[in-house]
Amino acid sequence: MSKTPPLLQIKDLARPMLGPVSLVLAPGECLCITGPSGSGKSQLLRAIADIDPHGGELWLDGVSAQDIQPEQWRRQAGLLPPESSWWLPRARDHFTDGMPVEPVRLGLDDAALDQPVSRLSSGERQRLALLRLLAIGPRVLLLDEPTANLDAGNTSRVEALIGEYRLAHGAAVIWVSHDRTQVERVADRHLMLNDGGLEEQARVMRQ
Amino acid sequence: MITLSAADLAIAAALVLLLALLSIRLRTGIGGQLLIAATRTALQLSLIGLVLKALFASSQPGWVALLSLVMLLIAGREVMMRQERPFRGWWGYAVGTVSMFLSSFAVTLFALIVILGEQPWYAPQYAIPLLGMLLGNTMNGIAIATDRLTQAAWEQRNTIEARLMLGERWDAAISEYRSKAIRGGMIPIINAMAAAGVVSLPGMMTGQILAGALPVEAVKYQILIMFLITTGTGLGTLAAVSIGARRLFDSRQRLCLDRLRES
Numbered sequence: 001m002s003k004t005p006p007l008l009q010i011k012d013l014a015r016p017m018l019g020p021v022s023l024v025l026a027p028g029e030c031l032c033i034t035g036p037s038g039s040g041k042s043q044l045l046r047a048i049a050d051i052d053p054h055g056g057e058l059w060l061d062g063v064s065a066q067d068i069q070p071e072q073w074r075r076q077a078g079l080l081p082p083e084s085s086w087w088l089p090r091a092r093d094h095f096t097d098g099m100p101v102e103p104v105r106l107g108l109d110d111a112a113l114d115q116p117v118s119r120l121s122s123g124e125r126q127r128l129a130l131l132r133l134l135a136i137g138p139r140v141l142l143l144d145e146p147t148a149n150l151d152a153g154n155t156s157r158v159e160a161l162i163g164e165y166r167l168a169h170g171a172a173v174i175w176v177s178h179d180r181t182q183v184e185r186v187a188d189r190h191l192m193l194n195d196g197g198l199e200e201q202a203r204v205m206r207q
Numbered sequence: 208m209i210t211l212s213a214a215d216l217a218i219a220a221a222l223v224l225l226l227a228l229l230s231i232r233l234r235t236g237i238g239g240q241l242l243i244a245a246t247r248t249a250l251q252l253s254l255i256g257l258v259l260k261a262l263f264a265s266s267q268p269g270w271v272a273l274l275s276l277v278m279l280l281i282a283g284r285e286v287m288m289r290q291e292r293p294f295r296g297w298w299g300y301a302v303g304t305v306s307m308f309l310s311s312f313a314v315t316l317f318a319l320i321v322i323l324g325e326q327p328w329y330a331p332q333y334a335i336p337l338l339g340m341l342l343g344n345t346m347n348g349i350a351i352a353t354d355r356l357t358q359a360a361w362e363q364r365n366t367i368e369a370r371l372m373l374g375e376r377w378d379a380a381i382s383e384y385r386s387k388a389i390r391g392g393m394i395p396i397i398n399a400m401a402a403a404g405v406v407s408l409p410g411m412m413t414g415q416i417l418a419g420a421l422p423v424e425a426v427k428y429q430i431l432i433m434f435l436i437t438t439g440t441g442l443g444t445l446a447a448v449s450i451g452a453r454r455l456f457d458s459r460q461r462l463c464l465d466r467l468r469e470s
Contacts, residue, residue, distance in 0.1 A: 050459055051368055070460040075374035085369035087383065136374055 005062070007172045008077070008140050010048065013056035018043050020056060021198055025140065027170035032183040034176075035193035041176045042082070044193065045142040048174070049079035060139065078138030082145045084129030086117040091128045100134040103127075105161055107154050122149040130158060134165055141165070141173045147182065159186055209417075220245070262331045271329050275312075275338055282307055282346045286447075289350040292357045292467040294454060299468075302451050303349050310443030311341040314435050322431065340411065340432055341439045344396060348440035349447040352392030356451050357467055359384035367462050377456040385452050392444035396437050403433060 007027045012020035018040040025031060035041050047054035050065060050073050058065040058077075065073050088094055092113040103110060106127040112120060113128070120128070126149050133141070141162065147155040159182070165171055177183055183190050191198045223245045231238035262270055283304030293299035315338045319328045328334075360367065363384060370380035378385075403409055404426075412429035416422055457463050 049372060051371060051461060053457065053459075053461060071371075071374045071376050074372055078374075079372045081365075081369065081372070083365065085366040087366050087370065132373065 006059075007061060007170070008048075009059040009062075011057045013044070013047055013054055013058065015040070015043050015047055015052060015054050018047070019197070022056075023198070025172040025174070027172060028166050030166065030173040030175060030186055030188045032175045032177055032187035032190045033193055033198070034178065034180070034183060034190065039193045039195070041193050042144050045079055045144050045174065045176060048140075049074055049077050049142055051079065075136050076138055077140045077142060078133045078136060079142040080130055080133050080144060080146055082148060084125045084132075086125070089116055090114050091117055091120065091125075091132075094132055095135055097135055100131055100137075101161065103131065106131065106157050123151070123154060126150065127154065127158065130161075134161075137169065139169070139171055141171055141175075143173060143175045145176055145178065147177075147179070155182070162186070209419075216249075220249070259331070259335060262335065266327075266331060268327070268329050271331050271334055274331075274335060278339060278342055279304060279308060279312075282342045286346055286350045286353065288470075290354050290357065291470055292354075292361055293470055294357070294451070295466055295468045298454060298466070302353060302447055302454070303346070306349050306443045306447035306450065307342060307345050309446050310439045310441075311338060311345045314439040314442070315341055318431070318435050337432075337435070341436060344436040345439045345443040347395060348392035348444045351395070352388045352444045353447050353451050355391040356384060356388035356448055357455075359387065360455050360462065361464060361467065364462060364464060371460065371462065377460040377462075378452070380462075381452050381455065385448055388448045389444055392448070393441055396433075396440045400433055400437060403429070409433070 005026075006024045007029075008023070008025040010021060010023040012022055014020045021044060023031070033041055033044070043052065046052045048058065050058075050070055060068065060073070060076055068076070086094060090113065095113075103113060108124060108127055112124050117125065126146065130143075130146055143162070146162075147158050150158060162173060162175075163186070166173060173186075175183075175186060223241065227238045227241045227245075230241060258274065262274060283300055286303030286307070287293050287299045290299070294302060315334065316328075318337060319325065319330075319334055323333055325333050360381065367380045367384075371377070399407075399409075409429050409432075411432055412425045415425035415428060420428075454466060455462060455464075
């Protein structure tokens with residue numbers, strides 16, 4: 001058992017067809033969640049980010065979500081959905097507080113930031129959406145298939161960047177993935193979501 | 208003033224009838240609707256003419272208030288009926304009705320008491336036509352604006368939620384669609400003001416001139432009415448969009464599209 005105080009605590013989180021789910025995440029921990037399509041993985045992340053109404057309780061650093069303004073909570077528990085959305089003409093316009101790292105770290109040309117978003121590939125948009133999320137500095141990353149549209153090289157870059165972010169900020173990650181080899185690479189713990197309930201699959205002790 | 212006879216109106220009705228026959232022959236699919244709408248116009252206006260005649264004779268504030276209330280409730284229903292995705296439950300009715308009450312009634316009261324200064328201020332020959340003009344136009348603005356707002360929320364759900372996920376407040380996440388909805392509600396009256404007297408002669412002014420009023424007096428009334436309508440439409444649209452936008456989010460600032468229903 002880890003002696004580190006938990007960063008995120010979830011107790012009896014429930015949605016229709018989901019849960020109740022209880023979880024504890026330590027700072028820097030990466031929890032991977034797998035499960036068949038429609039098992040509620042995305043629903044679980046949306047509920048943790050407080051985008052959908054839900055039952056149960058959540059705490060961040062011991063403070064109840066109810067005592068944190070919703071916009072503050074979502075900055076702390078940042079959700080990256082499978083499809084990114086953009087509302088300004090260029091990707092660069094969405095980075096009002098600057099870039100968290102150089103885009104080239106994710107294999108992105110600087111020019112991609114100044115192109116109309118509609119001309120970017122789904123993979124480019126997905127990587128830029130990750131940078132946009134990291135720019136607000138979440139303590140918990142809720143990643144819904146963040147490498148689904150990426151080739152092997154860019155998948156490695158994304159995994160490496162998320163790993164660095166965890167180390168640098170002590171951030172915890174809940175990572176939904178369909179890729180078993182990726183789970184083995186990045187997970188400290190692996191849970192399977194089935195029929196709305198979580199089952200522990202593996203716990204990895206890393207150096 | 209030239210008094211119109213029943214025969215004069217029958218000639219005008221014959222023109223509409225001819226148009227309806229032409230529409231039916233061309234299979235436009237609106238011939239029947241045209242006849243129903245024309246019949247409704249004749250019946251509804253005749254009825255309101257009788258009501259106004261009785262009301263002007265009595266001048267009782269209670270009757271003026273009752274007729275105003277009936278007009279408001281009908282306009283509120285009309286706003287709801289024009290929505291592709293109205294709010295569920297009584298909210299669907301309340302957003303438009305409350306906004307029209309706040310705007311049309313406030314502007315009408317202001318005009319009656321401050322500008323016209325007739326004694327008593329609720330004199331039905333001023334209060335009812337003024338309120339009717341304001342309600343009719345405000346209703347259009349509110350219907351367009353709320354429809355645009357709810358449609359945008361429905362279609363742009365992913366974008367609004369993406370902004371929430373990045374820590375924006377609900378009002379920032381929907382601000383662009385709120386502004387567009389307000390513009391949509393206001394543009395018809397702005398266009399009408401811009402075109403007044405150049406492209407078109409407004410109906411009320413034309414009616415007054417035909418009824419024998421001096422053109423300069425008719426113009427003054429028309430300007431007054433257009434400014435009042437603009438203020439009423441603007442305030443009503445702002446109120447409806449503000450109430451509607453807030454209703455789209457719950458207390459934890461989550462977008463609640465289940466609060467909308469398909470009409």
